Amino acid sequence: MNIDRVVVGEIKTNTWLIENEGQLIVVDPGDEADRILDAIDDRPVAAVLLTHGHFDHISAADDVADDSSSFLYMSEAELATCPDLVKDIEDRYGIKVEVPRVDFKVNDGDVFDLAGLKVEVMLTPGHTQGSVGYLISDPSCEDEPMHYFSGDTLFARDIGRTDLLGGDAEAMERSIERIATELPPSTKVYPGHGPATSIERESRANSWWPSQD
Secondary structure, eight states, X not given: OEEEEEEETTTTEEEEEEEETTEEEEEOOOSOHHHHHHXXXXXXXXXXXOSOOXXXXXXXXXXXXXXXXXXXXXXXXXXXXXXHHHHHHHHHHOOOOOOOOOSEEEOTTOEEEETTEEEEEXXXXXXXXXXXEEEEEOXXXXXXXXXXXXXXXXXXXXXXXXXXXXXXXXXXXXXXXXXXXHSOTTOEEEESSSXXXXXXXXXXXXXXSOOXX
């Protein structure tokens, strides 16, 4: 497995490209579709995964999925509220985007295979009601750490904001506690903004991390 990052848009959103067996999984194509497609080059794309419905994570989703002839995945809970999220951002900031056309709705605990990799869905509300993270691992390499694509729930030394529409500070606290409890320390974390990190590192450095007492 090989993981690359394309940082896009004014808010510097991380679009992640996960390559395995000559295929790609794309996570959160948030803007600048041309740059993302240039990074994809001629490699086949098995899927485009969306962690949540904010404009800076979905703006290029349709273009990337259409140009690469791939499918779009979003949580069922997020898709139900996505029109409201899109309208709220337009009302607040004047930024207009379309709700992406989603091919597959996913739910907490769903497990599926993409590009020879195991993908597990974790529902982590707090930043939005239907935010999810994707836990991706290579079933042929049991000794390798898992890779968690956390969207705007968990960052290096920080967590996502909860003051926008659909945000919920108590739900965020529960989601961080779930991540801390269920993911092994060796798990690598790839957030929606900023540098990659790990569960072990966040357990030591993140002031929002739940107490282990």
